[in-house]
Amino acid sequence: MRSSGLLLMLALGIPAAVRAQAAPAPQNATLRAAIQAYENLDFARAITLARRALSERMTGPDQARAYELLGFSYSATDSQVKAVDAFKQAILLDPDRQLDPNKVSPKITSLFYSALGQVLVVRQLQADSARFIGGQGAVPLRFTVTSPARVRVRAVSGSTSLLVDSAVLTGAVNVRWLARLPNGDPVPSGTWLIVVEATSGQNTFSASRSLRVTYSPVDTLPHLTSLPGYKELPETEVPPQSWRPLGLAFLFTGSAAAGALALNNDGLGSAPGRELIGVSVVTLAAGFVMTLRKPAPRPAEANILYNRLLREQLSQRNADIAKENVKRRQQVQLTVVPLPKTGSAR
Amino acid sequence: MRALALGGFLLGLCTRSAAAQHATLGPAVAVAEYREVASSLRYSGVGPGASARVTWHRFTLDAAIVSIQMKPASGSAATQSFRATEIDGWLRWDALNYMSFEVGLTQRSPDSDFAAQSLGAVRVGARTRYLLGPGATIWLRGDYLAGAQFSGGGTAPLALELGLGLDLELSRHVRAQVDYSFQRLDRKTNPAGGAKASVPIEQSLARLGLTVGL
Numbered sequence: 001m002r003s004s005g006l007l008l009m010l011a012l013g014i015p016a017a018v019r020a021q022a023a024p025a026p027q028n029a030t031l032r033a034a035i036q037a038y039e040n041l042d043f044a045r046a047i048t049l050a051r052r053a054l055s056e057r058m059t060g061p062d063q064a065r066a067y068e069l070l071g072f073s074y075s076a077t078d079s080q081v082k083a084v085d086a087f088k089q090a091i092l093l094d095p096d097r098q099l100d101p102n103k104v105s106p107k108i109t110s111l112f113y114s115a116l117g118q119v120l121v122v123r124q125l126q127a128d129s130a131r132f133i134g135g136q137g138a139v140p141l142r143f144t145v146t147s148p149a150r151v152r153v154r155a156v157s158g159s160t161s162l163l164v165d166s167a168v169l170t171g172a173v174n175v176r177w178l179a180r181l182p183n184g185d186p187v188p189s190g191t192w193l194i195v196v197e198a199t200s201g202q203n204t205f206s207a208s209r210s211l212r213v214t215y216s217p218v219d220t221l222p223h224l225t226s227l228p229g230y231k232e233l234p235e236t237e238v239p240p241q242s243w244r245p246l247g248l249a250f251l252f253t254g255s256a257a258a259g260a261l262a263l264n265n266d267g268l269g270s271a272p273g274r275e276l277i278g279v280s281v282v283t284l285a286a287g288f289v290m291t292l293r294k295p296a297p298r299p300a301e302a303n304i305l306y307n308r309l310l311r312e313q314l315s316q317r318n319a320d321i322a323k324e325n326v327k328r329r330q331q332v333q334l335t336v337v338p339l340p341k342t343g344s345a346r
Numbered sequence: 347m348r349a350l351a352l353g354g355f356l357l358g359l360c361t362r363s364a365a366a367q368h369a370t371l372g373p374a375v376a377v378a379e380y381r382e383v384a385s386s387l388r389y390s391g392v393g394p395g396a397s398a399r400v401t402w403h404r405f406t407l408d409a410a411i412v413s414i415q416m417k418p419a420s421g422s423a424a425t426q427s428f429r430a431t432e433i434d435g436w437l438r439w440d441a442l443n444y445m446s447f448e449v450g451l452t453q454r455s456p457d458s459d460f461a462a463q464s465l466g467a468v469r470v471g472a473r474t475r476y477l478l479g480p481g482a483t484i485w486l487r488g489d490y491l492a493g494a495q496f497s498g499g500g501t502a503p504l505a506l507e508l509g510l511g512l513d514l515e516l517s518r519h520v521r522a523q524v525d526y527s528f529q530r531l532d533r534k535t536n537p538a539g540g541a542k543a544s545v546p547i548e549q550s551l552a553r554l555g556l557t558v559g560l
Contacts, residue, residue, distance in 0.1 A: 245478040252476070252484045256510035256526065259488070263506055263530045265546045269385030271528075275377055275552035276510075279526035282554075283484060283512045290479030298477075 026062045028053050034069055046073045064093035071115070075108045083108075087115030091146075095121035095207065120147045122196045122207035127177075127338045133218055134186030134332045138176035141194060143207065145170050149200035155179075157192045164194070179213065179334055186334055189215045210339035218328040221321045227314055232307045236297035249287025253280040368401040370521060374555030376412040379419070380430070381548045382462060386423040389416035389462070393429070397523060397555045406446075408436040412553065416462070428461035430454055432551075438473065446473050452491065452507075454549075459497050463547060465531070467491035469507060481515025491531065500535035500545065519559040526552045 026032055034049030050070045054063065067090035074083035090097055099112050125143040132138070141164070145151055153164040153175050162182075165175045177194065179187045192213055197206040226232075257276060264271035374395040381388045395412030413431045418424035436450035450469045456462040471489030478484050491505035511525030531547040 245482075248476050248478060249484060252486050252510060255486055256508060256528075259508040260528045260550070263508060263528060265530055265532070265548055267384065267544075268381040268546055268548050269388070271550075274390075275379065275550045276526050276528070278377070279510055279512070279524050279552050282524045283510065286482050286512055286514060287478055287484070290482050293479050296477060296480035 026065055028056060028058045028062045028066075030056060031058070031062055031066050031069070034066070038069060038073055043073045043076045047077075060093060064090045064097060067093065068097070071111065072108060075105075075111055080111060083111045084115045084118065087112050088119050091115055091119050091121055095123045095205070116146050118147075120145075120149055120198055120200050120203040121205050122146075122151075122198050125194070125196055125207045125209045127194060127209050127211055127336070129338065130334075130336045132334055133328075134334050135178075135180055135184060137334070138178045139211070139336045141175040141177055141209075142173065143175075143196055144172050145198050147200055147203075149198040149203075149205075152197045152199075153177075154195045154197070155187070155192050156195055157188070157190055160188075162187070179336065186215075186332055187213060189213050189334075191339065209341065212337050212339055214335045214337075216333045216335060218331045218333045220325040220328050223318050223321055224314060227310060227317065230310055232310060233300070233303035235300055235304050235307060237300040237303070238297050239295045241291075241295055243291050245290035246284070246287040249284045249290075253283050256280070369399070369560040370557035371398045371560060372396065372521075372555055372557030374410065374412065374523070374553050376414055376551055376553040378412075378414050378416070378430075378549060378551040380416055380462065383545050386421075388419040388422040389424060389428075390419045391416040391430075395553065395555070397553070397557060399557065404440040406436075406438040406440070408434075408438065408450075410434045410553065410555075412551070414551075416456075424461075426458065426461045428456045428458045430456045430462065436469070444474055444476060446475070447471075448473055448487070448489070450489070463533070464497040465494060465547070467494040467502075467505060471507070473509075483513045485509075485511050485513070487511075491529070494531055494533070496533060498535065498545075499537075500533045502531040502533045502547075504530070504532040506530050521557045521559070523555040523557060524553070526550070 026035070030049055030053035034046050034053055037043075037049055038046035047070060050066045050073065053066050054070075058066065067086045070086035071083045071090060074080070074086055099109050101109050104112075123144040123146065126141070128140045128142075130137060130139045141153065148168060148170040150166070151169045151173065152166045155162045155164055155177055160181075164177045181187055190213060192211045193208050194211060195206060195208045197204065257280065260276055261271050374397050375392065376395050377390070377392050379388065379390045391414040393412055393414035395410060397408070397410040399409075400407045411431070411433045413429060415427065415429050417427045432452070432454040434450065434452050436448045438446045438448040440446045448469070448471055452465065452467050452469055454465040456464060469489040469491050471487055473485055473487035475483050475485035487507075487509040489507040489509070491502070491507055494502040494505045496502075507527055507529045509525060509527040511523065514522040514524075516522055527550070529547070529549045529551075533545045533547055534542045535545055536542045
C-alpha cells in the first residue's frame with residue numbers, strides 16, 4: 001500500500017519536476033538518456049547513467065543538473081544520505097539553484113534544504129537599481145548565506161576596493177552600499193563588482209555581482225509662483241448696499257445746520273441760510289446718489305493680512321529652494337544599474 | 347500785497363507737486379453773506395476764487411482764495427459796496443481714517459476799511475469725514491479762530507468757525523468741491539478807552555470749486 005502510494009506520487013510529481021527544473025536540454029547525451037530513464041520511472045538506470053555522465057566531460061550547468069538528477073533519483077529510491085550528498089554537489093556547482101515547491105514533492109524539497117544547510121554558499125546575490133544624490137542614498141544588496149560564516153562584502157573597481165560590510169551572518173542578509181569613498185566623495189563612475197566572501201573554518205565561498213555606476217547632474221527645483229493648495233484672496237470687498245450714505249449726509253448737514261443755528265448771534269438777526277441750504281442740497285443729493293450706486297470697494301484687512309503672510313511664506317520657500325539649488329548644483333546624481341549576472345566563483 | 351505773496355506761495359506749492367503724492371488746483375465761485383455790528387448792516391455777494399490742495403502721506407495742505415463783491419443786502423442800512431478778498435489755509439494731519447486735526451490761517455481784507463473790518467486769525471480745529479461712496483467724501487469741521495485781529499482794533503475771545511463740505515471725484519483728474527463755512531466773531535472794542543462795546547461779526551460762505559490733478 002505504502003509503495004504503491006509512493007510510486008503514484010513519483011509518477012505524478014517528480015518527472016514533471018525534473019522537466020521544470022531543467023528547462024534547456026543538456027548537451028551531454030548520456031545525461032539526456034539519464035533524464036529519459038528518470039522520466040520512465042527507471043530510477044536505477046537513471047542513477048547509473050547520471051554517474052556515467054559525471055565521469056564524462058561536461059559543462060558546469062550539465063554537471064549541476066546531473067547531480068540534481070542523482071538527488072531526485074536517490075530520493076525516489078529512499079537513499080536519503082546519497083540524495084543529500086548529490087544535492088550538495090549540485091548547490092556548490094550552482095548556488096542559486098532553487099526547487100519549485102509547487103512542482104517538487106515535499107520529501108525532495110526537504111532533502112534539498114537539508115543539503116543547503118550542510119554547505120557554505122552565498123546565494124541569490126541581488127542588487128537593486130538605484131538613483132540618488134551622491135552621499136545621500138545607498139544601493140540595497142541582498143543575499144543568503146546558507147551557514148553561519150564571517151561575511152565580507154566589498155565593492156571593487158580596478159585597484160580600488162571598498163569594504164561595504166563585515167559580520168558573522170547566516171540566512172537572508174540585507175546590506176546597503178553607500179557608494180562613497182573613504183573621504184566621503186561619491187564613488188567614481190564605471191563598473192563596480194560587489195564581492196561577497198563567506199568564510200567558515202576552512203570553507204570559503206564568494207559570489208559577485210557587477211554594477212554600473214553613472215553620473216548625472218542633480219535636478220534643480222523650480223521656483224514657486226504659488227503655494228500648492230493656497231491662493232490669494234481679494235484685498236478689497238464691496239460692502240452691501242444700504243441707506244447709510246444718505247443717512248450720513250443727513251447727519252452731517254443736520255449737524256452743520258444745528259451748529260450754525262447755535263453759533264448765530266441773535267443780535268445780528270436770524271442765521272443766514274442761503275449758503276447752508278445750497279451746500280446741504282448738494283450734499284444730500286450726493287448722499288442719495290451714493291445710496292443708489294454700488295458701494296465703493298473697501299480694503300479687506302483680514303484678506304490683506306492673509307495675502308501678506310502667504311507672500312512671506314512663498315518668498316521664504318523660494319529662498320529655501322534657491323539655497324537648495326545652489327547645493328544641488330555642486331552635487332552629482334548616481335545611477336546604479338546591476339549588469340547581467342556573470343556567475344559565481346568558489 | 348500779502349494776498350499776492352500767499353498766492354505766490356500757493357503757486358510754488360503746486361509747481362513742487364511732482365514730489366508730492368497728490369496736488370490739485372482749480373477755479374471756484376463763492377457766495378457769501380456778511381453781517382457786522384447789527385442786523386441792519388448786512389452784505390451779500392458773489393465772486394470768483396481758486397483752491398489748491400497738496401497731499402503728502404498723512405498731511406494735507408488746503409488753500410483757497412476768493413474775491414467777493416459785497417453789496418448791501420435788501421433791507422440793509424448799508425450804503426457802500428466793497429470787495430472782500432479772503433485767503434484761507436489749512437494744514438491737516440490725518441490721525442485716523444475718519445478724523446484729522448488742522449491748523450491754519452484766515453485773512454479777509456476789504457478794499458475799503460470804512461465799509462467792513464479786515465480780519466486775520468489763526469485757526470485750530472478738527473475735521474471728521476466719511477466716504478459716502480466711490481469718490482465722494484463728506485466732511486464736517488469746527489475751528490477756533492485764535493488771535494483774531496481787526497483793522498479797527500479790538501479782540502474776539504469767542505471766534506468760531508463751522509464748516510461742511512463735499513469732495514466729489516468726477517474723473518481721475520477732476521474733482522468738484524462744495525463747502526460751506528460759518529464764522530462767528532464776538533468782537534469787542536473799547537474806543538477812546540471807554541467801556542467795551544460789542545461789535546459782532548458773522549459771515550457765511552459757500553464755495554463751489556472744480557480742481558484738476560497735476
